[in-house]
Structure formats: C-alpha cells, structure tokens
Amino acid sequence: xxxxxxxxxxxxxxxxxxxxxxxxxxxxxxEAKQTSAAGGPQTQEGAxxxxxxxxxxxxxDFTGYWVSVVTEQWNLRMLMPPKGQYSLLPLNAEARGxxxxxxxxxxxxxxxxxxxxxxxxRVPGRLYxxxxxxxxxxxxxxxxxxxxxxHFGAPARPxxxxxxxxxxxxxxxxxxxxxxxxxxxxxxxxxxRVVTTQxxxxxxxxxxxxxxxxxxxxxxxxxxxxxxxNSWLVVSxxxxxxxYLTGQYASTVHFKKIPxxxxxxxxxCRADQVR
Numbered sequence: 001x002x003x004x005x006x007x008x009x010x011x012x013x014x015x016x017x018x019x020x021x022x023x024x025x026x027x028x029x030x031e032a033k034q035t036s037a038a039g040g041p042q043t044q045e046g047a048x049x050x051x052x053x054x055x056x057x058x059x060x061d062f063t064g065y066w067v068s069v070v071t072e073q074w075n076l077r078m079l080m081p082p083k084g085q086y087s088l089l090p091l092n093a094e095a096r097g098x099x100x101x102x103x104x105x106x107x108x109x110x111x112x113x114x115x116x117x118x119x120x121x122r123v124p125g126r127l128y129x130x131x132x133x134x135x136x137x138x139x140x141x142x143x144x145x146x147x148x149x150x151h152f153g154a155p156a157r158p159x160x161x162x163x164x165x166x167x168x169x170x171x172x173x174x175x176x177x178x179x180x181x182x183x184x185x186x187x188x189x190x191x192x193r194v195v196t197t198q199x200x201x202x203x204x205x206x207x208x209x210x211x212x213x214x215x216x217x218x219x220x221x222x223x224x225x226x227x228x229x230n231s232w233l234v235v236s237x238x239x240x241x242x243x244y245l246t247g248q249y250a251s252t253v254h255f256k257k258i259p260x261x262x263x264x265x266x267x268x269c270r271a272d273q274v275r
Contacts, residue, residue, distance in 0.1 A: 053134035054152030059174055059190040062137070062221055066127040066233050066255035067263070077124060080274060081207045095210055095244035102208020107271035115144035115269050116202030117168045118217050118239050121253050125275050126264055127233075137172060137192075143275035145266045150194050158198040164213050168199035175220065192221035204239070204249065206271065215241035231257035 070077050076085070086099055107113060115123060125143030132138040132149065139148040150172035158169035176189025187193045196217040204211050218238045225231045233255040238248050267275060 054137070054172070054174070055131050055134040057174065057177075060192070060223055062129050062192065062223060062233060063131065064129060065258045065261055065264070066129065067258050068124045068126070069254055069256050070124055071254075072252075076205065077122060078274060080272070081205050083207050085207060086205065086209045089204060089209060090245050090247040090249055091209065092244060092246050098244070099207065099209045104271055106208075111271040112144060112146075112166050112269035113200075113202040114206040114271065115141075115146050116166045116211075117148065117170070117196045117199050118202060118211050118215055118237075119204055120144065120146055120148070120167070121219075121235050121237065122251065123275050126258075126261075127255060128261065128264070142264050142266045144269045150192075156195075162198055164198050164200040166200050166202065168196040168217070170194050170196040187220050188222070190222075192219075194219040194221070206274075210244050211239060211241050212243040214243050215239055215245075233257065 073088075075081075083102060084100060086096065089095075091099070120141055120143075123141070123143045125141055128140040128142075130138055130140075135152040137150040137152070139150070140146070141148075146167060148167045148170060150170045152172050154171050156171055162169060172192060172194045173185040175185050175187030175191040175193045177185045185193055194217075196219070199211075199213060199215060199217070201213050202211055203209055216239070218240075220236045222234045222236075223232060224234075234252065235254070236250070236252045238250045239245070240248055267273075
C-alpha cells in the first residue's frame with residue numbers, strides 16, 4: 001500500500017506540474033531547450049537530410065496496452081454522476097441550463113456523446129496504442145469501442161468538407177521539435193502534443209454536461225518507468241469551448257502499462273453505464 005501511494009503521489013505531482021505549465025502558471029524556459037536523442041528530439045531529419053517519420057523520430061514509446069488507474073474524482077468517474085452534478089467544471093449559464101434539462105431518454109440513439117474525444121480518456125477502461133502507419137498513432141479504447149487517429153505532419157485544420165466525428169480530427173507533434181524559423185512545438189520536450197478539433201457535440205460528464213462542436217481539446221502525453229519496472233502513462237488535457245465554458249477545463253488521468261490484452265472488454269457506447 002505504501003509503494004502504491006508513492007507511485008500515485010508521483011504521478012499526481014508530475015501531472016499537476018504539467019497542467020500548471022500548460023496553462024501558463026509555470027515558466028517554460030527548460031521546455032524550449034533541445035536535448036539529445038536520448039532525452040528529446042533535436043530534428044526531424046535523418047543523417048541524409050531526408051525527413052524522418054513520426055515513428056522513427058519518436059522520443060518516447062507509448063505503444064502497448066494500458067489500464068486506467070482512478071485515484072482522483074473517483075465518485076465522478078467510477079459512478080454515474082447524478083443529474084445536476086457539475087462541480088469543478090467552468091460552465092456558463094447556457095451549459096448549466098442544458099445539463100439541468102438532461103434526461104437519460106434524450107440519449108437514445110446518440111449514446112456515444114459520453115465517449116467523445118474531449119472525455120474518452122477519463123472513461124475507465126483499457127487502451128491499446130499502436131502505429132497505424134509511420135505517421136499515424138492509433139488509440140483504441142475498449143470502453144465504447146472508440147478509435148482515435150493522431151495525425152503527424154497533417155494540416156492544422158481539418159479538410160473543409162470534413163464532418164464532425166466523435167473523436168474529431170487530431171493533429172499530433174513531438175513537443176520541443178523544431179517547427180522552422182526557430183519555433184518549436186509547445187510543451188515539455190519529448191511529450192506528445194495533440195490538438196483535436198471538429199468534434200461532434202458531446203458530454204464532459206455523462207449526466208448531460210455539454211461541450212459543443214466549437215470545442216478544442218489540447219493534450220500532452222508523457223510516460224515514465226518506476227524502479228520496480230512499472231510503466232505509467234500520464235495524459236493532461238485542456239478543453240476550451242467558447243459556447244459552454246467560461247474558461248479552460250484542465251484535467252489529468254493516468255494509466256498503468258499491462259503486458260497484453262488480457263481483460264480487454266469491448267463495450268458499445270452506453271448512456272446508463274460508467275463505461
């Protein structure tokens with residue numbers, strides 16, 4: 001129990017520092033420094049000068065199977081939140097009105113509102129992260145049977161004719177990587193930065209707390225291995241929504257790496273279940 005508490009405390013501390021840095025409350029001088037290949041990316045070009053793929057230039061390996069470890073807001077993530085429970089969320093009056101008017105019956109046929117990109121990483125369950133190709137990282141979830149595609153080297157904006165999707169359009173880059181003209185990808189060097197737009201309107205909580213199609217999700221993925229060999233994935237997220245939120249909604253979740261797909265339990269989207 002003492003060992004588990006130490007691990008949880010470490011992940012929580014790292015997550016808090018990362019979130020503070022992301023919302024501008026900590027200095028980022030150290031993030032701007034490029035490191036060696038062992039500690040972070042220096043360039044996206046190989047020895048011949050040819051561009052390297054995202055897979056080849058990856059400073060960290062996030063692939064494999066991961067399981068949620070819920071240590072914060074347990075009652076809101078492991079239990080169905082009651083109607084009207086929207087504490088800790090920066091909602092405006094319009095969002096509160098939508099949440100107060102919510103009924104379970106309204107979700108018939110659109111149960112995946114509670115599994116969209118803005119919230120899917122907070123839904124308890126398992127992840128399978130793997131490379132779909134050299135420039136696309138794929139995240140499969142057993143909860144809701146969702147698939148996220150993180151596109152490296154893709155345009156910052158989705159195609160004009162693209163339609164909103166539950167998992168939106170995600171553009172990924174390695175934080176600290178040179179972007180040209182002296183600029184670098186924002187965030188702690190070596191982290192994976194993902195910005196998602198073009199999401200279908202969904203729920204920040206399954207009790208009808210909304211986010212709109214105007215919302216943007218910014219995420220930073222980090223991982224580390226404990227001396228005992230346990231590996232952890234920490235995902236810090238910031239949701240902005242000019243329609244429903246008065247400010248940024250920042251949260252952090254963490255996952256423990258598991259050796260294989262044992263326990264993998266694909267479920268459909270369900271409006272009346274936690275996962």
